[in-house]
Amino acid sequence: MAEQHELRDKGLRLTPQRELVLAAVRELGHATPEEVAEKVRATHPGINLSTVYRNLETLENVGLVQHAHLGHGGATYHAAEELTHLHLVCGTCGSVGDAPIDVAANFVQNLADDYGFKTDVSHFAIYGLCAACVK
Amino acid sequence: MAEQHELRDKGLRLTPQRELVLAAVRELGHATPEEVAEKVRATHPGINLSTVYRNLETLENVGLVQHAHLGHGGATYHAAEELTHLHLVCGTCGSVGDAPIDVAANFVQNLADDYGFKTDVSHFAIYGLCAACVK
DNA sequence: AAGCAGTTGCGAATATTTCGCAACTAGCGT
DNA sequence: ACGCTAGTTGCGAAATATTCGCAACTGCTT
Ligand SMILES: [Mn+2]
Ligand SMILES: [Mn+2]
Ligand SMILES: [Zn+2]
Ligand SMILES: [Zn+2]
Secondary structure, eight states, rough: OOOTHHHHHHTTOOOOOHHHHHHHHHHHHBBBHHHHHHHTTOOTTTHHHHHHHHHHHHHHHHTSEEEEEESSSSEEEETSSOEEEEEETTTOOEEEEEEGGGGGGHHHHHHHHHHHOEOOTTOOOOOEEEEHHOO | OOTTOHHHHOOOOOOOOHHHHHHHHHHSSSSOOOHHHHHHTTTTTTTHHHHHHHHHHHHTHHHHEEEOOSSSSSSSSEEETSSSEEEEEEEETEEEEEEEEGGHHHHHHHHHHHOEEEEEESBBBBEOOHHHHHH
């Protein structure tokens, strides 16, 4: 008597909207609330944008999704189980590249040692110039 | 015949508003457009917020100021000549700590070597848990 | 002194996220 | 199965943050 549904297990009511928002986040990789809404509308045309915002927040509170900041604008959401990676955003062409968190291991260690700071390197993007734009 | 004024040297007109916006950014360390406006209003009460936005953009274009993203909200501006540092923002208590860019030297090198990515580590904040909140 | 392009103030337009509230409904108890 | 209640939704409005259009103004060049 437990694994009825992952949402119920987190103490949440199982509504079609909530289920679809979670599914959309998982399918999209990372997406803005607007993009999630658009995806959900494929199967549930009537969903309201505020419902998407509220569910993203709720899902984040129970640890099923997380948000990150990839650009100058709003946040994007991704499934929590997705293995995290760095986002390298180029200030010139706007491209967003990925890199495994390992490349930051040393950096993270430095911050822990010197400042007692426990870093989540993937919450904010890493900004700079991509290889193409450096030239 | 050159050093009339640093703004003129950049090809910009010297207006009281522009001069005051630049001065405010320099005095404030890092500040949001709203904070810059408030500071400027001490000497020039009538300045409009859009004038502040426009001047920050203009000043950034000529390299006198830069912006960074320290939190979930909007950007903050700082003088370009200010030696850059990392911003360690705590997701729990919201504190913003500073750290010299050196701690990221190795990380920056890794990204350059592995991805040809030229990193500006201080454009986005580094997110995590501060020493106090780790406990 | 005169002219013009750059700049400002102001109000409106966008864009994004949050809120209040009445209608609705998932899940519990009976 | 049926109903109750608290959680959830849709909707419109409000709150934020940033950008824009435009007419009036002004710094700078000639
Ligand atoms: Mn930026
Ligand atoms: Mn965040
Ligand atoms: Zn690029
Ligand atoms: Zn903290």
